[in-house]
Amino acid sequence: MIDPEQLRILRHALGIGDCGTKPPYRNHFVTGVDSSDHPHCMALVQRGLMSRRTGNALSGGDDVFSVTADGRLAAGGTWVKQPRSKQRYADWLREDGVESFGEWLRRRRYKDWESDRA
Known part of the structure; x- marks a missing residue:
């Protein structure tokens, strides 16, 4: 079971909308350690649903998270289709x-x- 806030983060990172009906057009979520979203992203990394890159000048020092293949499936959405x-x-x-x-x-x-x- 996925936490509703974590589901929101996965869908936002992919740009598929709250209902998951839009096609994905990105794969990143930028957040800092002091943000309320950061602990959720770290939990998603531990579950293998996201990967984390430490911040750099381009991200303003904030961490950059990407959704993994398992994360795409967990995000659900009507656009997900098996081969x-x-x-x-x-x-x-x-x-x-x-x-x-x-x-x-x-x-x-x-x-x-x-x-x-x-």
Whole structure:
């Protein structure tokens, strides 16, 4: 479970909006040690949802946090979509069959080919 404030930070860092419906257009969140957001960002780093770079002149000395791949998934949002290959594998895992993944793929391709011919 993710804290609502941490979810807000992840979504803000990606620029996807509070509901997560906008496509991401950035991947950074800048905050200083005295900010109320900094402890939340450090907790996200510990959970592997963000990475941290120490501040520099460009960030005004504040730390720069970036969202990791796991953080993108945790941020949710309607823009998150699994690659087709991972979706197929997840579909195969949900089925209660005895065939191998390769057999399952071949059977699906044959069904798709048959439906295209009809």
